[in-house]
Amino acid sequence: MDISGNTIFIPGSTSGIGLALALALRERGNTVIVGGRRADLLERLAAEHPGLDTVRIDTADPASVEAAAKEVLERHPGLNVLIAMAGIMRAEDWHRPEGFLESATGIVTTNVLGPIRLIAAFVEHLQTRPDATIMTVSSGLAFTPLKATPSYNASKAAIHMLSESLRLQLADTSVRVVELEPPAVRTTLMPGQETSEFAMPLEDFTAEVMALLESQPDATEIQVERVKFLRYGEARGDYDQVIATLNRLDPHGD
Template sequence: MDITHDTVFIPGATSGIGLALALRLQARGATVVIGGRRQELLDSLAAQHGFGAVRIDTADPESIREASANVIRRWPEVNAVVLMAGIMVTEDWRSPEFLATAERIVETNVLGPIRLIAAFVEHLQSRPDATIVTVSSGLASVPLRPTPTYNGSKAFIHMLSESLRLQFAGTSVRVTELVPPAVRTALMPGQEEAPNALPLDDFADEVMAILEADPEAHEVLVERVKFLRFAEVRGEYDEVVQILNASDPHAAAD
């Protein structure tokens, strides 16, 4: 990914990691188009920062089709898509009441990226240099007890990224997987102040430094996430699972 010249579409960039990366990419020279569900917020961010903006609901297949066509029509040079939008919700699978929440997570975190890739894949292959940026999580490698479907959705994104990289080999499209640790955002209640979460600016700055140093990186791994990402490789999986869940305020809750 060329952070100085690419034209990048980031659905889910009206706050948190998505917005932090959008601001940094634009500051380095990229053309940035943000997407989100709230038109007023999109308009405000576009006016304030000079972003392109397109309304999109990544849980709605028709919205994805319309928004993707709109992006390609208005910015035909778009050559990078960052699949940023996602939700994280606690569940208790010991009761069947978990099902509606699990389905909503899968719709957003699994089907959303699949549908976005389907909407852009032909266009991206027509560009001389293109990037699909998937967004998984450290929890793709080590599970957090209160969020089983989120953990599973991010494990899916990790293996999807690995598989697509094989399929796109020899084409103009590369696949880069962004793997965040816990970051101080509003993804979960209380996470913006969580002492064990990485400050958002620190995370975004480290991501940009990695992309600048290695534009063809397969995985973008900040130092903080390597504790989770390589737990099994180090032979410390069980220990890290125990540490992660002992430190989580929901881990002992029934």
């Protein structure tokens, strides 16, 4: 993925990693459209960051995805990058259905069906662009499970395999598939994570991701150094130790 000169839509980017990347990409000379559910928050972001476009979208709602895609493409027919950022993470107790079923349904709807719906809405258009990118967002927890968040772990593992499969299917098109694999980052994704000493500072994560995008434009997986502990435990042969360390030290995934 080239670091500048793109038109980029980032649903789920009104805060946290999504917003940080949206602002960093805009500073590098890209046209960036931020998507989110709350109209008031989108209006505030547009006022605070002139030049940043906004579109209301709820990726859990198929009609909202369809309407947002139409609006984005009408205003930005040169769109060539989709970053499927929206996601939720919740602690669950799978000993009884009331401890997980409602949560799991919501997580799968947002974290798995959301990106699928987004890709469905834009994939034909992206194939008309000479240089296009779909960026998915998985997690280090796609590769090493955090005990407290079974559905989140599974949803991100699904995104990893979806990314791998799409890369094969779209190899005959102009569309690249890139997977961003964050570690725990200091955001509000989970209670207490924003101040967790085990989570990576957001500004450090953003800077490292931007540096990787610039130095490795053909990379298929964007991995900051801190996520490699989780990503490659099985390949290194220390998977059991990685699981033990993760679940002993950090309730938020780092």
